[in-house]
Amino acid sequence: MKIASMCAASILAFASIAVQAQTAEETAAAALEAAPVFDGHNDVPIQLRSRFDNQINTFSFEDTTATGETHPEGRTMHTDLQRLRTGKVGAQYWSVYVPAALDEPEAVVMTLEQIDVTKRLIERYPEDLQLALTADDVEIALAQGRIASLLGMEGGHSIGSSLAVIRQMYDLGARYMTLTHSRNTPWADAATDTPEHDGLTDFGRDVIREMNRIGMQVDLSHVSEKTMHDVLDVAQAPVIFSHSGARAINGHARNVPDSVLARLPENGGVVMVVGLPGFLSEEQRQWYAAREAEKKRLETLWQGQPGEVEAALAEWDEANESPVATISDMADHIDHIRDVAGVAHIGIGGDYDGMPTGPEGMEDVAGYPALFTELARRGYSQAELEMISMRNALRALREAEQYAASQRDSAPIETLIAAD
Template identity: 75%
Template sequence: MQLFVSSRTVLAAALMLSAPLAAQQIDPAEETAKAALEVAPVFDGHNDVPNQLRSRRANQIATFDFTDTTDTGEDHPEGRALHTDLARLNEGKVGAQFWSVYVPSNPEEAEAVQQVIEQIDVTRRLIARYPGALRFATTADEVETAMGEGKIASLLGMEGGHSIGSSLAVLRQLYALGARYMTLTHNSNTPWADAATDTPVHGGLSDFGKDVVREMNRLGMLVDLSHVSEATMLDAIDVAKAPVIFSHSGARAINGHPRNVPDSVLRRLPYNGGIVMVVALPGFLNEERRQWNARREAEAARLKALFQGQPEAVAEAMVAWDKANPEPATTIGHMADHIDHIREVAGVESIGIGGDFDGMPTGPVGFEDVRGYPALFAELARRGYSQAELEMIASRNAIRVMRAAEAYAASVRDMPPIEALIGQPATAQ
C-alpha cells in the first residue's frame, strides 16, 4: 500500500519540530536588555577619543574617518586600533556620549588651559563633521532630542581641574564653550584639590576648591569626582547643591584601587542624588588583576635593581615572568559585580555607565570596545535587573542628574559670579 502525505502536513510537522529549538535560541535576558536599550540608549560618561586625536594625529582630522576606525593601529606605537567609531557606537546602542577633553596633569597651568581649549576645538570639529550621526548637546533636553532623532548626543567633559588654571573666570569661559562637567583632578593634585593617586596636601578641597564646586553648581556644570581622593569626594558632597557624578569609577569594596568609590561615599550618594558611572577598565574591576599588576611591578623593580645597566636582561626576565604568571582574565561579570554592589549600598538610582574606552588598552573580555554594552545589560538582566532598572542605568539616571544640575543653576540665576582668587578665604554660602 502506498502512503500519500500532503505537503501541508509535512510543513506542519516541520514547524512543530522546529518550534522548541527556536524557543531555546531566544535568550530572555538579551531580549530584556534589547528592549531597555531601545527606549533608553546608553549615556556613557567618559570616552577618550579626543586625546587619541591629539596623541596620534596632533588634532589634524581632515583625513580622519570616524565611521570605521578598526584599521587605526598603525597610528599607535603598540598597534592598538581605536575602540570607538560611529558604526560600533551604533552597534553598542550608545545614544549619548561625554567626550573627554582631557589634558595631562601639568604644573604649568597656562599650558593646560591652552591644551583644553584645543581639545574642545578638535572635539567640536569632529562632531560637526558628522551631522547625520552626532549632535552637539549641552542640556538634558538636547540629549533627549538627539536620542529621539537617532543621533548620538555629544557632550564635553573636562578631565582634570588643572584645565582651569586656578581661575574661576577660565572655568566660566570653558562652560561657555560647552564643557558640562569637570573632573576636579586627574592623577595628580591640583593647587586646590587632592587626587586619589597623589600624596595628599590639602586634606581634600582647599577653600578655593570649595568655591570651584560652588561656581560649577551656579553655572550648571556637573562636578565629577572620579580621580579625586576620598577626602575630596566627601568635601565636594558637603559643599554641593546639585548632584555629583563619578564619570568613570568602580566600587572600592569590590576592587581596592583608590580610583574607586568607597562605601563611605556610596552611602551618602542617595542624599546628594549623584551617580557612579561604572568604568570598564580591567585594573579597576578585577581585584585579582590589580594584585597581579602589583606583583608584576614589584618584579620589574627587583630585576632593574639586580641587573643595573642591563635592560636586555631585565626584558628577557620579564618575558619569562609573564609566561609563568599570565594576566588574570577580566570579564563582563566583574563589571556587573560593581554595579551589584553600588545598587546594594546606594540604590539603582545611583548607577550609570562610564566605559573609559580609548583611555585604556582594552575593556573586559566580551566588552573590548564600544560594541559591548548590550552584553553587559544582558548580564545584568540575568542577575534579575528589571527592564525599568536597566533603563535607569543606561541613561535615565544620567539625564535626571543633568536636569537637577540645570534646575539648581536656574534657581540661582540672580546670584553673581563668585570672584574668589586662589588663596582667598572660601565664600560663605
C-alpha cells in the same frame, strides 16, 4: 522509563536555560531601545591628538578598525560611528582630557584645542552626532536619531586655578569637570597622589559652589576619598563619577568607597561604572602590584643592566599570565553599587579609547548590549536597566541645570586662589 524521565528532565532544564537567556537578551534589547546608553567618559579626543595631531579633515570616524598603524603598540581605536550604533550608545560625554603633568597655563590652552577638535568632529557628522548642552538637547538628539555629544573636562588643572576660566569653559560647552586627574591640583587632592590639602582647600570649595551655580556637573572620578567627602559636604547639585568602580569589589584608589556610596542617595549623584580591567578585576590589580614589585626587585639586582631586567621580566610574565577581567566583573560592581546606594545611582562610563582594552566580551564600545544582557540575567528589570543605561545620568544632568536656574540671580564668585 527512569532513563527516559531523566532525559526529559534534562531537555526541559536546557530549554529553560535557553528561554531564560533569550528573555535576558530581549529585556536588554528593549531597555536599550527605550533608553540607549548615556556614556560618561570616552577619550576619542586625545586619540585624535596623539594619532593625528588633531588634523581630522581627512579622518574618517565611520570605521576606525584600521587605525592600528597610528599607535606605537598597534592598538586600534575603540570607537567609531558604526560601533557606537552597534553598542546602542545614545549620548556620549567626550573627554577633552589633557595630561596632568602640564603646567596650568599650558593645560588651559591644550584644553581649548581639545574642545575645538571635538566640536569639529561633531560638526563633520551632522547626521550622526549632535552637540548637546542640556538634558533637553540630549532628548532632542535621541528623538532625531543622533548621538547626543557632550563635552567633559578631565582634570582641574585645565582651569588654571581660575573661576573665570571655569565660566568660559562652560560657555564653550564643557558640562562637567573632573576635579583632578592623576595628580593633585593646587586646590584638591587626587586619589593617586600624596595628599597635600586634606581634601579640598577653601578655593576648592568655591570651585564646587561656582560649578553648581553655573550648572557644570562635578565629577569625582580621580579624586581622593577625603576630597569626595568634602565635595559632598558642599555640593548642592548631584555629583557624578564619570568612570569609576566600587572599591569594595576592586580596591584601587580610583574606585568609590562604601562610605561615599552611602551618601549618594542624599546628594542624588551617579557612579558611571568604568570598563577599565585594572579597576574591575581585583585579581588583575593584585597581579599588576606583584609585577611592579618584581620589576623593582630586578632593577635592584641588575642595576645599570636594562637588558637583564627586560629578559628576566619577560620570563616572569610568561610564568605569571595576567588574569582577564570579564563582563561579569563589571556587573559585580553594578551589583554592589545597587546594594549600597541603590539602582537610582548607577550609570555607565566606559573609558574607551583611554585604556588598552575593555573587559573580555566588551573590548570596545560595541559591547554594551552584552553587559545589559548579563544584568538582565541577574534579575534586573527593564525599568532598572533603563535607569542604568540612560535615565539616571540624564536626571542628574537635569537636576544640575535646575539648581543653576534657581541661582540665576546669584553673582559669580570672585575668589582668587591667592586668598588661600
